[in-house]
Amino acid sequence: MVNSTSTNFYDTYDSTTPCFDSLLEAVNSLSDSSIDSLDDIDWQPVSGGDINEASLLTIGNSERKKHISQQIFLKQNTIEKAPVLEAEVAGLAAIYATGARTCQPLAFGVDNERARSFLLLSVIHSYKGSATSMTEGWQNLALQLATLHQAIAPQPKTNQSDNSDKLDNNQPSKWYAGWFDDNFIGSSPQRNSWTADWHEFFASQRLGVQSQMAFDRQRIDRQTLQQIERIQHKLEQLLPNYPLTDDAEQPRPSLLHGDLWAGNAMLGQATDNNNNRNSTKALGYLIDPAVYVGHPETDLAMTQMFGGFTLAFYDAYLEYGLMENGFSDRVDIYNLYHYLNHLNLFGSGYLSAVQRIAQRFGG
The missing domain is CATH 3.90.1200.10 (Aminoglycoside phosphotransferase (APH), C-terminal lobe)
Incomplete structure (x- = not known):
């Protein structure tokens, strides 16, 4: 049976996902080496969603931060749609608190210079086996x-x-x-x-x-x-x-x-x-x-x-x-x-x- 004991949600609802004022700053917080421009990142568009623009980012290997994947999943939207991404952070934190498996929110923010809101997530690699x-x-x-x-x-x-x-x-x-x-x-x-x-x-x-x-x-x-x-x-x-x-x-x-x-x-x-x-x-x-x-x-x-x-x-x-x-x-x-x-x-x-x-x- 699954564990049905009470979970302490007090801290997990107020997510500790860091908030940034620019996407470049957020990506740099997850990288060992400093990235000067978003153009230095390998961007791969990901299809399938009809609300957010999704991409797979490659920021290089990280020997020090083993819990951070070399690849990061990025969701972007307009500044007006920032509450949609913020609500997703809260929802993922609540699911994680129960012990159920989900992806990890890594960083969230609003980049006024790019006129975009953004959410960085851990990558889930689709299974294609037997x-x-x-x-x-x-x-x-x-x-x-x-x-x-x-x-x-x-x-x-x-x-x-x-x-x-x-x-x-x-x-x-x-x-x-x-x-x-x-x-x-x-x-x-x-x-x-x-x-x-x-x-x-x-x-x-x-x-x-x-x-x-x-x-x-x-x-x-x-x-x-x-x-x-x-x-x-x-x-x-x-x-x-x-x-x-x-x-x-x-x-x-x-x-x-x-x-x-x-x-x-x-x-x-x-x-x-x-x-x-x-x-x-x-x-x-x-x-x-x-x-x-x-x-x-x-x-x-x-x-x-x-x-x-x-x-x-x-x-x-x-x-x-x-x-x-x-x-x-x-x-x-x-x-x-x-x-x-x-x-x-x-x-x-x-x-x-x-x-x-x-x-x-x-x-």
């Missing part, structure tokens, strides 16, 4: 997700008079869904106000926000909006309570990845303490999160969008006891949030999925 090791990698990815979900979820300090957004590891009187800040689902703002009722949280801050946005943008008609509103009002009958309990036998939520489709999980090559790659072993990594606290089934449901994960992954995850009976009937309800978000971001190609789910559960 089918047997790939299967083991998918099983390991299931372990990483279960590790995330079984860890004690971060909670607000509701018993503190200053209402600090630090973390409280004491037994709470009630459990909250939400997060310390609003963040982003893709490039869309994601509301995360702490809410004591999971069904209310999912109704208002997931389905409610996205469906109203779709209606205001004339992406859905009033009939579909009303159907979704009916779903919101009966979520307590449609969705279960949390599958885990705390020391007082209260149902408790999990920390969620939040955006777990196939593009936001990786099978990477294992490395040793000297960062040497082991090409014969695949390990699972959770990347590009949109974290919040809620029901673990929401992550599992999203894995079934856009082709889904392998049967080996689902069989392995099932062993951790986080999937309840009837899950397959609830997948569409959880994923309605993501279909609405894709409808708002990318247009009418997702309308039929939204209408189908709205009619099925709210017609």
